[in-house]
Amino acid sequence: MAVEPLLSPGEKATEKVRFGNFEVMNDPEGRPVLLGKGTFGRTYQARHCFLDIIVALKIITERYVADAAVRQRFLTEARAVAKLSHPHIARLYDFGEKDGVLHYAMEYCGGGSLADHVAKNGPLPLRRTIEIAQQISGALKCAHTAGFIHRDLKPSNIMLTAPDGRPFAKLIDFGLVQPSVPGATRSFADDQSADGARFLGTPLFASPEQLREEPMDVRTDLFSLGMTLW
Known part of the structure; x- marks a missing residue:
């Protein structure tokens, strides 16, 4: 499945976008729920298809999908968080790659920043x-x-x-x-x-x-x- 709809904030998704066991959630108007964005990645609200839990799903932005340095940094970030266990650090649930796009799922915090x-x-x-x-x-x-x-x-x-x-x-x-x-x-x-x-x-x-x-x-x-x- 192409990931283009997910990488175009504001556009309606023509179908559910899924990364591994996680399905990106849409708002009532059919747009992916964007939680935050930075230089190298965007974070969306998603749901684990089998466990039925809400997560924050971070993916590399389209511009940096093929950037080796950014891909390594993305992996380094996930590995670091995976090694940390503390009640005041958002937990990492999963890491994967779909159609060349790295992504990882972490604990969803519903209260905003x-x-x-x-x-x-x-x-x-x-x-x-x-x-x-x-x-x-x-x-x-x-x-x-x-x-x-x-x-x-x-x-x-x-x-x-x-x-x-x-x-x-x-x-x-x-x-x-x-x-x-x-x-x-x-x-x-x-x-x-x-x-x-x-x-x-x-x-x-x-x-x-x-x-x-x-x-x-x-x-x-x-x-x-x-x-x-x-």
Whole structure:
């Protein structure tokens, strides 16, 4: 089945689009439900055809389907998340490839992102901000202990749920993940993709060393967390 309808946000799907055991869900007007998009991938709401659970299905954008560097980064992201087990990191369910398009399914968080929440409701109360800060700090500690730097911590990469009425944050999008162990830092040449871009990240939340394209360690994520809370 061609994946073109899925890669054209806003267009109606002529048929259900399926990746492995996952079927992309459509809105009432027949358009795929787009949850988010970035430079290298888009995330859609999907359903596991057999287990009947809702997931967030991320696929590489059409532009980068054949980009070896982006494909490797996509796989690196999935492998990193698969190694992490923490209540405040969205779980990875599956990884696969269909017609040359890499994709993976992860935990669906129905409360939207922290960025969306603040844009709609304004700044969070101090107590709730502290709770979310503690939760994401725990997620970062898990990633750092496992040897990973997130490198793109920002409000839009923090998803919210409220299973018992209390704020429950989950860290997502490890697309720029980098090893944090000594000697494992990748060069910025490894970060270049087909468009020749060097800096990868979000300037408003990036640490000074990230902006200067210097070696990074776990403090990079702590700086980004501070910017997010601010």
